[in-house]
Amino acid sequence: MDAPTATSCHCLALRQAARQVTQLYDRHLAGTGLRATQYSVLAVLGRAGPLAVHELAVHLVMDRTTTGRALRPLERDGYVHIGPGRDARTRSLSLTPKGHALLENARPLWNRAQAAFEAGYGASEAAGLRTALAKVVGRA
Helix, strand or coil: CCCCCCCCCHHHHHHHHHHHHHHHHHHHHHHHCCCHHHHHHHHHHHHHCCEEHHHHHHHHCCCHHHHHHHHHHHHHCCCEEEEECCCCCCEEEEECHHHHHHHHHHHHHHHHHHHHHHHHHCHHHHHHHHHHHHHHCCCC
16 A cells, blocks of 8 residues: 655644554554543543533543544443533533543553554654644643
């Protein structure tokens, strides 16, 4: 299969890179049944504690509807609890004990994916890339 050609479109270049990196993480996480996107949801909830759906969406830089769709299988499988929020209009998201256990089991595999990316890209280059991408999403 031919390698993708270089593009002058920033959006396409970022999307291609994101797909490539997501596939790497998905391969490493495959044994857990989690996709990289699902791991991210669990990791944010594990780190930030209970969050409203819109707060999780902000953390993930996703729209609320997409965040809701990402939560459905995690709730269905018993990893995330969706309960009442601070008021009648919000819902509170938290990891269940089963979700905490899955996150802990998946973390070493995620660490291996991190190491594999850094081995192929370079550790200092990867750190620079994270800084540059944080600037793109407005967090630098």
